[in-house]
Amino acid sequence: MNNKTLPASKTKVHFMGVGGSGMAGISFLASKMGYEVTGCDLEKSTAYSDKFFHGHSPDHLKDIDLLVVTPAVYFQKVKDPELILGENRKIVITWQEFLGKYLQKGKKVICITGTHGKSTTTAMAGKLLTDAGLDPSVIVGANVPEWGGNARFGEGEYFIAEADEFNNNFLHYYPDIIILNNIEFDHPDFFKNEEEVQESFRKFIGNLRGEKILITEKDNPGKKFNLKVLGEHNQKNANMVYVLGKKLGIDQKIIIRSLESFTGIGRRMELITQKGHIKVFDDYAHHPTAIKTTIEGLRKEFPD
Known part of the structure; x- marks a missing residue:
């Protein structure tokens, strides 16, 4: 075209x-x-x-x-x-x-990427900017109950997007800020080896424009939040969003209150039903690392 x-x-x-x-x-x-x-x-x-x-x-x-x-x-x-x-x-x-090309045009774009935690971190970031009165537009790869779907329309200057590496899809985005959670080999149906995955992420980082802010695990301040969502992986996700909030000049009290009131998204350790002491969770984890992390979070929360 x-x-x-x-x-x-x-x-x-x-x-x-x-x-x-x-x-x-x-x-x-x-x-x-x-x-x-x-x-x-x-x-x-x-x-x-x-x-x-x-x-x-x-x-x-x-x-x-x-x-x-x-x-x-x-x-x-x-x-x-x-x-x-x-x-x-x-x-x-x-x-x-x-x-x-179209929806992000004229916006300050924040992309959340990485092998694990993209959807949760994107939803956390969307909630934070909403709670801070910045009225962002957001697109997430999972259902966010508060929005009644996986997208939120806002009239503010920010557009937050989950950015997936599969098929090099994220190379169509030109963000001002990237949160890069982690990188592991994934999508073997598209990437031949780990080097191809890393090269894809390198190219995406090269798409940064404007202030060119890159937030990675090395920026993690290691804070412990009183989260409503389980697992150490969500503590890491929250820390990435905490750094984002500080970069945007959002008041620390608003950041912490927003993160600690975040209730999760669909199919990410989502409590489906409970009968007595039996709880049934639905989780989308399919990568070995994600499965291991999810099980560890459950064992820590429910040691008995």
């Missing part, structure tokens, strides 16, 4: 696969920012608007300026006719490209 950025009020955007977690949040933010949004998905339960259609069809692209897709469509064995038409018209863009 061409390199011109179209004005929001005159741009018609169609989201193919709008029910996906990333796509749902991005389409919500696009609508709030003035884009004329339609969408479609194969799952009926995701067609929650009269402008969202069940199933895919080239007919959806009539008068559409941009076709936003998830990178997953490129891994399908057979291309959908809707995607083929979009490619022929040169209007296809991934949601990560759309986020970086």
